[in-house]
Amino acid sequence: MFIQTFSRRAMTEAPDDVAALARQYGPKVFRAAWRILGSRAAAEDVQQQLFLKLLESPPAQVDSWPGYLTASAVRLAIDQLRRQKRWRLIAPLWRPDETDDAPDDDAERAEAARFMRTALASLNPRDAACFVMRHLHGLEPATIGRELGITPNYVSVCVHRARTALEALQAKEQSR
């Protein structure tokens, strides 16, 4: 089992540890980012950004690497989703939509993905991250809170707020 914690100094001296982390958790990080972004290129960016940042400025202490990496991937992917939304508003030609869901995805799943990606981009990013970590990755509020630097109670508030907002957006879509 790979070490669960290691210090900044240890990681700085031994970048090979990041390579081991990448081998173990790289696919998980990629899938987490891809589900939110729907684009392999954007998910690759998130995956590489996350691990190269670990190499350059490792965190002082990590209690659980799967939790830390999932939380970081979700946050980066949501940031990217929001950036894409802004770019589309400002310069539609600069970053065209590039979702590449598998062609055999049925219409219902494709529609669910479209709705979730659009809706997540419009939520408060912290609420969106809490919601995704809780409902898509099954992380406990205590784990989410530790990774985001907030209390478990506040995580529950964020999740509830995100859910209410998503339900409102969904109802609005249905009424069209």
Add this chain to the structure above:
Amino acid sequence: MNALDRILESFATLDVPANVTDEAQRKLESAIARRSAVRRSTRVRRTGGWLAAAVSAAVVTIAVLWMPLAPTPAFAFASVQQHFRDFRTLRFEMKQFVAGRQVLDTRVAMTREGNVRTDIGTNMSVVVNSADRRVITLMHEPRIAMQTPLAARVTRDDELKWLDEVRDFQGMATRRAEPRIIDGQTAYAWKLRIEDMSLTIWATEEGVPLEMQMDGAAQMRFDFRFQLDTPIDASVFSTEIPAGYTAAAPDAEDAAG
């Protein structure tokens, strides 16, 4: 189960094909290996001390003796990389083309101290001022300005990723024999490949980069023109709200940094 739960259930079952994950993983491991190699070589350079200095002196001596006999300019791609690492100021204009049609023109000015100004077309400018620890986003058409505090040191955005890729490039760069004249200076082309991008960098005999062309997938092309170490007025990096612009509240997460 309400409508949102059904959507969530559907969304949660989406999965990326295994070959796509494998390909991403391969690129990730290769990127980590490259970056680790650069870090190791940087550490060696930093700690080499007098030995490195002595070796450098010997190499310079040999180069000086050899140079008059060399039929072509005796500079290496490492010299181009060095200029990209050591600049005090860098300005560049980047034109993006899709299928031969120009879609965007971006101008960037940056300093070693971490100030960066990006002008995207005529619509928008983003200025990061590290000394003021502030970012201002200007939307020119509606004349809206949004100031946000800079909580952490600037990290490179996607538009500058190529710079790290070129600086850290460890592979084979081949030089074309035929020079061309750019702004009155003789420039030589270096060709290199970084993942799925093909790069041609035109640099002077001293290794000063002048132009670069990046060709990628989906008929995408980027043309760059560089100016290194030219003076840049401090006002370029001002994060004060310009006259005639209305201040807008930043997004919650921007304000939080």
